[in-house]
Structures are given as C-alpha cells and as structure tokens.
C-alpha cells in the first residue's frame with residue numbers, strides 16, 4: 001500500500017507551477033540535463049535555454065514542489081551566517097565577492113521577471129537587523145564593522161515599527177527584495193518551454209554517470225537522458241555519496257503565517273540577533289489584508305521532534321511585537337543545508353568533468369539558486385565564471401575545521417542508536433497518526449500507523465549511507481539526521497541524497 005507524505009502547507013504551496021508536466025517515457029538527448037525543478041534547477045535551465053542550449057529538466061515529484069515551495073522568499077545578499085563570521089572563516093575578499101555575487105543574483109531575478117513579464121509580486125525593500133529581546137544594542141557592532149569593511153550599504157539607525165521598540169537600535173540594509181517563489185518558477189517554466197526545453201515530473205533519477213564526452217542519467221523506470229553536461233540541483237545532491245555531505249549539514253526551520261491588516265507594519269525583511277534568529281516578512285494578500293510570516297526555532301534535522309513547542313515559542317514572541325496580528329493561516333517547515341564555511345557549493349562535482357552541482361544554500365536558497373544559474377551556465381558554456389572559485393565544491397577551508405568536526409559528530413553518534421532499545425516496546429502501542437522506532441529482534445523498524453489504523457513498517461536504515469532515521473511528527477515523514485534525506489511512511493525517498501526507498505521488513 002502506498003502512503004503519501006502528509007506535509008504541512010506553506011503560504012504558496014497550493015500554487016500550481018506546471019501540473020501538466022509528463023513523466024519521462026522515452027530516452028532523450030540534450031545539451032544539458034538538469035535534475036531538480038526548484039529555483040537552482042530552473043534558474044540554470046533558463047540561463048542555458050536563453051543562450052541557445054537544449055535543456056531537459058527532470059524532477060522526482062511535481063514541478064517546483066520541493067524545498068523552493070517551502071521557502072519564506074527573502075532575496076538578500078546579506079550573509080545568513082553574518083558577515084563577521086564569514087570574514088573570520090574565509091577572509092575579507094571572499095566576503096566581498098559573496099556580497100557582490102548574491103546582490104547580482106537579486107538583480108538577475110528582478111531583470112528576468114521584468115524581461116519575461118512574470119507577475120510574481122517582486123518588490124524591493126529594506127532588510128532590518130535588530131537586537132534580540134534583552135540583548136544590548138552593541139550586539140550589532142560586529143555586523144556594522146563588517147558591512148563597512150566590505151562596503152555593503154548599511155545605515156546604523158534607531159526605531160523599529162514593533163510595539164515597544166520605537167527607540168531600539170537597528171541596522172538597515174537597502175535593496176533587498178521579496179517575491180512569490182512559485183509564480184516566478186511558473187514564469188521560468190514557460191520561458192524554458194518556449195525555448196524548446198522539456199520538463200518532466202514524477203521521474204526519479206537513480207544514477208548519473210560520465211560516459212566519454214557525455215553524461216548519462218538513468219531513471220528508476222530505466223529511461224536515459226544522454227547529454228554533454230548534467231546539473232544536479234536536488235537540494236542535497238543525489239549523485240555524491242560522501243565528499244559534499246561531510247561539508248554541509250541539514251537544518252529544519254519553522255514558519256507560520258498570520259493575517260495582518262494592510263499597512264499595519266512597515267514592509268521590510270526583519271531578523272534579530274538570536275541564534276537561531278527570528279525572521280519576520282510580509283507577503284501581499286488580497287482585499288484589506290496581508291500575510292505576516294514569522295519563522296525561526298531552527299534545529300538540526302532529525303535531532304528534535306518537538307515542532308509544537310517550537311511553534312508555541314514563535315506564537316509567544318510575535319504578538320507582543322505586532323499586536324494587530326489576526327488569525328493564523330499556515331504553518332510549515334523547510335530544510336536548509338548549512339555549509340561549514342557559510343557559502344554554497346556551486347560548480348563541478350568533485351572528481352567529475354561534466355557533472356555540476358548546486359547545493360549548500362545556507363539559509364539563502366533563493367539567491368543561491370539564482371546564482372547557480374549564473375555560475376553554472378557560464379561554466380558549462382564558457383568554462384569560467386568570475387565568482388566560481390568562492391563556491392567551488394572541491395574547496396578546502398582549513399579555518400572551518402571546528403565546524404567540520406561538530407557537524408560530522410552527528411553521523412558518528414547516530415550509528416550507536418542501532419544498539420539502543422526501540423522508542424516503543426511494540427508496534428501495538430502505536431496510535432493512529434503516530435510513528436516510532438521499534439526493535440524487532442536484531443533490526444530497528446520505522447513503524448507508522450496511519451489515520452485509518454493501518455500499520456506501515458520499513459527498515460530504519462537510511463538508504464544513503466545507513467544512518468538511523470527519526471520520525472518527524474509535524475510533516476509525518478522519516479528524517480535522516482546525517483545528511484538530510486527524508487522518506488514517506490511507505491519508505492519512498494522524498495528528499496536527497498537518498499534515492500532508494502527504505503527497505504521492506506520481511
């Protein structure tokens with residue numbers, strides 16, 4: 001019996017990007033085959049198609065319904081891990097290039113939606129960093145110093161439009177932006193198709209192999225696409241077994257949307273200095289209302305299953321700042337892949353000549369994805385790009401060794417869980433809607449009882465590198481804490497790097 005994932009729904013997830021995309025039913029050839037139809041895959045396909053390349057895009061699910069549909073859509077060139085930390089790890093010149101390239105990504109999105117007449121609610125606005133409640137105003141000093149060193153436009157000012165914070169110090173960064181991510185993807189899809197590109201949904205790629213001067217990707221149904229280059233833009237790369245996955249780690253973030261009377265809050269991207277930080281954004285609604293999005297409460301994927309408490313914390317924080325807030329309309333979560341040196345991996349997959357990857361969004365998935373389009377199209381068509389070395393997936397960053405060790409402890413600890421008892425003594429204790437790990441003899445079983453009372457059992461061993469999966473009761477799926485794979489209750493792989501389903505229990 002097949003059990004679909006019972007995901008929460010983001011503010012834009014119901015928007016249809018391209019429901020008519022077929023499965024890949026025949027072998028194809030292309031200039032470039034792209035795996036993944038989110039912002040990184042579509043931005044790359046768009047740039048290549050506009051420059052005359054023949055592209056094929058494949059996605060294992062519906063078009064545009066992966067992590068891009070779960071973003072909160074901030075378009076910001078300000079480093080998510082802070083510029084002071086980026087300078088410490090990679091130096092001033094790298095941080096300057098980071099800002100320049102991410103600002104170019106925002107500019108590129110603005111230019112594309114203008115050129116292609118994509119109605120995607122794009123707007124420019126300020127970004128505002130403010131001290132976490134109770135923190136001293138001086139907590140902003142390192143970011144002000146870093147911005148000045150890098151010549152990032154910033155204003156050191158006072159006054160937030162939040163209740164009780166009208167005299168609070170904040171840093172105001174101009175020229176940030178926001179948009180509706182799926183309306184933008186739909187516009188890209190239409191342009192890619194007009195240029196002859198083919199888009200295939202519900203097509204799972206199992207292998208990616210270089211073959212002489214070509215690359216061949218093969219699907220679970222045995223269909224093949226032969227191309228001169230391949231781009232793997234699957235959030236976490238499905239083609240790379242180890243190298244990249246030791247240099248990035250999956251984190252889960254939580255978001256909620258509320259109705260807000262139009263004009264009740266000055267429109268900007270707000271975030272505070274807490275770790276993990278809170279963020280607040282506004283998305284235009286219809287009639288007299290907008291949506292206020294609030295998020296934060298992040299944790300490493302699979303290392304906590306307490307979404308209720310995290311939403312309670314967000315709900316306890318935002319109404320005091322924005323008393324005019326009305327009813328909650330949505331709550332959802334998404335996954336980011338944070339790299340050990342705070343910038344994405346965009347370029348040739350380590351060891352390959354024709355296979356490229358885009359991953360490691362580090363909390364900036366939209367700008368990282370648009371940037372992937374700029375960098376990868378240059379690398380594929382010209383063999384060079386001026387920002388490529390900063391994002392080179394093969395780079396080594398000796399100053400990030402402490403982050404490397406702390407992120408890889410997860411995998412080391414995880415394997416010890418195979419020796420531990422199950423969370424329940426028996427599957428008989430499972431209530432409808434509940435999932436838990438149960439020991440049956442020598443094996444650990446990922447067991448789930450659906451709302452009708454039917455029981456679904458799969459091996460608890462992740463099919464990427466064998467880590468022990470954990471139940472995610474909010475999204476009703478199995479999360480792997482090691483590198484971010486997710487599996488539906490019936491074992492189907494939903495998010496990379498895993499491709500194969502959790503094994504059946506005999």
Ligand code: FES
Pocket residue numbers: 462463464465466467480481482483484485496497498
């Ligand atoms: Fe790598 Fe599970 S995602 S072991």
